[in-house]
Amino acid sequence: MSTLKGVWVAVVLLLVFMVTPAFPQGSAGCKTGKFVGSYIHADAVPDIWGDGTNVAHQLVTQLNLHSDGTVTYDFTGAPDVMLSFGYGTSLVGSWTCRNDGMLVVTVIFDNYFPTTDAINHPLTVPAPPPVDLLLAAHVRRTELFSVTDANTLTSIMRRSRVYDPAQDPTDPNGGSLRPRRTGAVVYTRLVASDADLVAP
Numbered sequence: 001m002s003t004l005k006g007v008w009v010a011v012v013l014l015l016v017f018m019v020t021p022a023f024p025q026g027s028a029g030c031k032t033g034k035f036v037g038s039y040i041h042a043d044a045v046p047d048i049w050g051d052g053t054n055v056a057h058q059l060v061t062q063l064n065l066h067s068d069g070t071v072t073y074d075f076t077g078a079p080d081v082m083l084s085f086g087y088g089t090s091l092v093g094s095w096t097c098r099n100d101g102m103l104v105v106t107v108i109f110d111n112y113f114p115t116t117d118a119i120n121h122p123l124t125v126p127a128p129p130p131v132d133l134l135l136a137a138h139v140r141r142t143e144l145f146s147v148t149d150a151n152t153l154t155s156i157m158r159r160s161r162v163y164d165p166a167q168d169p170t171d172p173n174g175g176s177l178r179p180r181r182t183g184a185v186v187y188t189r190l191v192a193s194d195a196d197l198v199a200p
Contacts, residue, residue, distance in 0.1 A: 029101020029147045039063045039153055039187035045077065063105075063153070063187050071095050071105050083130040086113040091141070103145040103153065108169060111136045137162050138169035151189040157182050 041061045059077035066072075073091030093107030114130030144157040163175035 030097035030103040030145075031101050032147075033067075034150050035103065035147050035153060036065050036067050038190045039065070040190050041185060041187045061187075062190075065095055065103075065105075069094050069096070071107055073107055073109075082112075082133065083114050086111060086136065087133055088112070101147065103147055104142065105145065106140065106142045108138060108140045110138055135165045137164055138167070138175075139163070140169060140172070140175070145187075148186075151191065153187045155185040155187065 039062070041063070042058050043061075045057060045059050059075065059080070061076075062074045064072045064074075071091070071093045075088065075090075078088045078090075089110045089112075091107035091109040093105065095103060095105045098104055112133035113136045115132050115134045116130055140161045140163070142159055143155055145153045145155050148154050158181045160178045161172075161175045162178060163169045163171075167174055169175070
């Protein structure tokens with residue numbers, strides 16, 4: 001009788017472990033593979049000049065996670081007033097799924113700053129307006145995401161390694177490692193729908 005009781009206890013414990021989530025996120029985090037797709041995050045940007053001349057608008061970050069393990073990031077604010085503030089290229093890289101179900105994304109991109117092209121423009125007062133862009137730095141960024149559910153990813157930690165133009169950005173230990181940045185940034189899946197096509 002005690003043997004039968006032991007078998008039942010073992011079966012109950014097995015069932016408990018089978019229905020208990022193995023990871024702290026939705027389902028099994030990124031282990032399901034269902035997170036692959038296109039996600040967006042929008043930020044309202046206020047008047048950048050602070051004088052009311054620039055209309056506040058929305059800027060969108062689009063994160064594309066591909067089934068082959070590659071990643072592309074695009075930010076609609078990158079070319080916005082590039083000759084005043086500079087420019088950042090699209091982010092490209094790779095993703096991997098950690099054992100705890102968290103998603104790790106590593107990308108590389110470039111930052112450019114405006115230049116007056118001083119070689120062809122003698123110093124004048126006021127200074128000539130920017131006419132071009134120069135490479136300021138390469139940036140390798142690693143980001144940690146939780147897979148909240150089938151349509152939501154949340155970025156919870158980011159850290160960058162910055163390389164000046166003379167440094168080799170392919171060296172994963174090179175450049176200057178910057179402090180960790182935390183804070184939740186939620187990305188929502190861009191779901192394909194024919195709603196607009198069939199709307200009156």
